[in-house]
Amino acid sequence: MNRIVQDRPTLRSDAPPQAAPPQVKVSIRGLGKTFARKGDSLEVLRDIDLSVAPGEFLCLLGPSGCGKSTLLNILAGFDTQTAGTVEIDGQPVTGPDPRRVFVFQEYGIFPWASVWDNVALGLRRKSSDELHRLVAHYIELVGLKGFERAYPSELSGGMRQRVAVARALAVKPDIIYMDEPLGALDSLTRLQLRAELLRIWQEERPTVLFVTHDVDEALQLGERIVVMTPRPGRIAEIVTVPLKHPRDFGAPEYGQFKNRLFELLGVRHAI
């Protein structure tokens, strides 16, 4: 299914010069992904159209196997789509880029390197003063001061993910891709790290694309939530969450959004 995407006239070219151009960081048009298997093929993504604004916190929510991780991998340049286009800042994605950092679900940091060396990974080109300052700053920002010389095996799961977040932030990325970064943690640690992610995001304002299958996680973090259908993954609906932070689990509006998301996912949450 090779679909040619027509170059539609963009808003930008039509708009009068004095109007501010619409801000689009990531633009996904007609994206599809089909994995070829021997004598068979598996379609995991179909007709994804999505625009992400700069500095937005966007959650991709969907059941396991809906292709949300595959979508993130394509955006990050680790994988390629079989249909459609992905543009970041107007440029097609050709491969991984140090300005767009990926935080993996588990073990993305290097177990053979200390916390300090892990965070310094993306700063190799910096002067040593600058490197020192940045590494120390981001280690402190994620609350790991005092653990600079520790190795990942000596840290808890939550602390390891803090290292991964610090490593990503240290390069001052435009975009951070997070593929269920809290998925391996216990529920209390998750809650705590969500709050910290939010605080850091509000301070640094990178664009965040956050994949999760947890409705509460998406609702607490996302400005918009892209709800995806099971395989082949399509966008069921994009839910804008106008709730102010801190978002309270118990508030009635929160409950309404939650019901809506469960409904879109086709799951009964009251059991």
Add this chain to the structure above:
Amino acid sequence: MSNWPFVVTGLALATIFVTRFLKGPLPRVLLPAATATIFICAWQVSCELLRQAIRMPDGTVRIIEVFPTPWQTALGMEQPITDGTLLRFAVASIYRVAIGFGLAALIGIPVGLWAGWSLRGAQAINPLIQALRPISPIAWIPLAVLWFGVKDEAAIFLIALSSFFPIVTGAMTAVRTIPLVYVRSAENFRLEGFELFRRVVLPACLPQIISSLRIALGIAWLVIVAAEMIAVDSGLGYLIMDARNANNYERVVGSMITIGLIGVGLDWAVRRLERFDEVRWGFSKT
């Protein structure tokens, strides 16, 4: 039959039982010591059981000993220990293993890393390596002697050969099994060339390389004895052959024990490598 082995075995068993109630590092010493003691007692008892009295045709009775007792073994080793032969031969064996094993590591690790990284590299050399690998190093002894003579070089060649294959295979597998997230992290931060090698590929492979070194050293120590029996005229393997030719079985057994003890020491030395911060993650359970 002497009674002491039974008494001592009883004491050793009691010690094993007592370690149940001991805390701290003591059981780690007591347990293996007790096992070794029981082993020696069993050795003594089996020597006495196997001792056969044979009535010769002329009516005299001869005691045939098929195996030296622990004490006889210790006495048999007295001479090689005091005149320095044992030390000299042990050093000769360790020296050959060190050189041969070092050469194998020096060549095997880079070749394995390269073959693991490049698909074409693996396709090119892997079948050859896998075909040479099952050939016992012992089978190479005739060629080694033909090429190098009855000299150190022959033994070193055999050691290098026998350690090379586990090391190369270990390094190659290590690269092939680097988890995808590490490779992607490296790609994401645009690590390339030597930096990619130094910061990701090598450290990710080190634990497995150390494991393969440990296996290779074990094999090398097995092979050196066989090689020295035929290919040279010094070393612990030669000591065994020489003692056998002199019908001195006390010394044969004593040399065997020496080989075992040095083997334990070598393995312990390699395992120290597992403790470095950079590789500890690959050996601990979590």
